[in-house]
Amino acid sequence: MSSLFVFPGQGAQQPGMLHRLPQNTVVEACLKEASEMLGEDVLQLDSAQSLASTRGVQLCLLIAGVAGSRLLLQQAPAPDYVAGLSIGAYPAAVVAGALAFSDALRLVSLRGELMQQAYPQGYGMTAIIGLDLATVEGLLAQVHSAQTPVYLANINADNQVVIAGSDAAMKAVAELARVRGAGLAKRLAVSVPSHCPLLAQPAEVLAQAFAQVPLQVPVLGYLSGSRARPIRTVEPLRDDLAYNMCRVVDWRGTVQSAYERGVRLHIELPPGAVLTGLARRVFEQGTAIAFDGARLDTLQALLREEGVEP
Incomplete structure (x- = not known):
């Protein structure tokens, strides 16, 4: 072992x-x-x-x-x-x-x-808990654009992922996630959009x-x-x-x-x-x-x- x-x-x-x-x-x-x-x-x-x-x-x-x-x-x-x-x-x-x-x-x-x-300001990361990966990826596809960039960043557990992007885009995904039944959509203490393009x-x-x-x-x-x-x-x-x-x-x-x-x-x-x-x-x-x-x-x-x- x-x-x-x-x-x-x-x-x-x-x-x-x-x-x-x-x-x-x-x-x-x-x-x-x-x-x-x-x-x-x-x-x-x-x-x-x-x-x-x-x-x-x-x-x-x-x-x-x-x-x-x-x-x-x-x-x-x-x-x-x-x-x-x-x-x-x-x-x-x-x-x-x-x-x-x-x-x-x-x-x-x-x-x-x-x-x-x-990215000195206006970007970061948000944790979403209570939805599976496929559901979150679907929400990202709805929101992501050149003006509102947002990406999958971390796969932490089966029902816990982290997204990264602009404040406006993350807020939009978080609102959609809550509608879909997410237990938590919380902005993290990270001031940059890590783990994405x-x-x-x-x-x-x-x-x-x-x-x-x-x-x-x-x-x-x-x-x-x-x-x-x-x-x-x-x-x-x-x-x-x-x-x-x-x-x-x-x-x-x-x-x-x-x-x-x-x-x-x-x-x-x-x-x-x-x-x-x-x-x-x-x-x-x-x-x-x-x-x-x-x-x-x-x-x-x-x-x-x-x-x-x-």
């Missing part, structure tokens, strides 16, 4: 999230490394003001994921697989040994700036920066959140990381793929526990647990237990 670390995407951020990481020399070293690399005190990034920027959010998610993982792995075996939702793919690649933390910091800083500059141009610029960065073959199983399958070689991994901002996230498929590969321990790195709730719908057997709210020694014991061959 196998284990999986998962890393959340934008929308999971919380003010003070870096300050709430456990006080430990491993965490402190990670924060110091990030501050020196970026030339700024990263503990200033988790303020409510900083988290209003895409760059601040994405850097916080990267740093929290890497710091939490390093702390866990100080006294526990590495997981068999890693996977990240959107920006979560970057800490996943770092933990998998494929991307240096210093390079990830530079790339994520650029990624956030590119996304923010492309609207971000194709920023992704091309990021890919150019990626071309200058050395990557390594992952030493852990790296599951792509876009393709919902493992990526084992460098160039497909480079493509996955650079372009995931403009590709649909198939998180439902990614978690299902992990389960089918024998994963029975799913640990969500900070912040939050949204992915843990989604995983419990798939994990009929095994354990889905979040770093936040759990004891460190409990998580480490679970990893050691899962690493023992039956």
Whole structure:
């Protein structure tokens, strides 16, 4: 049986999230490394003001994921697989040994700036809960146009998807969704239209920066959140990381793929526990647990237990 670390995407951020990481020399070293690399005190990034920027959010998610993982792995075996939702793919690649933390910091800083500059206002993402994928795709087809762009962005679960586009288009789809019986149509704390063709141009610029960065073959199983399958070689991994901002996230498929590969321990790195709730719908057997709210020694014991061959 196998284990999986998962890393959340934008929308999971919380003010003070870096300050709430456990006080430990491993965490402190990670924060110091990030501050020196970026030339700024990263503990200033988790303020409510900083988290209003895409760059601040994405850097916080990267740093929290890497710091939490390093702390866990100080006294526990590495997981068999890693996977990240959107920006979560970057800490996943770092933990998998494929991307240096210093390079990830530079790339994520650029990624956030590119996304923010492309759509400084008037766009975002909306979660729709309670309708199946086919129904939501039908609603998107009704609303989408050159003037009111709106796209499928995330497939999170059988009855939970996220759409991305202009404010007016998302509002129109949300109203139609409620008429069709959606339990919830909620604007997310994301200020850019991620995971759709609207971000194709920023992704091309990021890919150019990626071309200058050395990557390594992952030493852990790296599951792509876009393709919902493992990526084992460098160039497909480079493509996955650079372009995931403009590709649909198939998180439902990614978690299902992990389960089918024998994963029975799913640990969500900070912040939050949204992915843990989604995983419990798939994990009929095994354990889905979040770093936040759990004891460190409990998580480490679970990893050691899962690493023992039956």
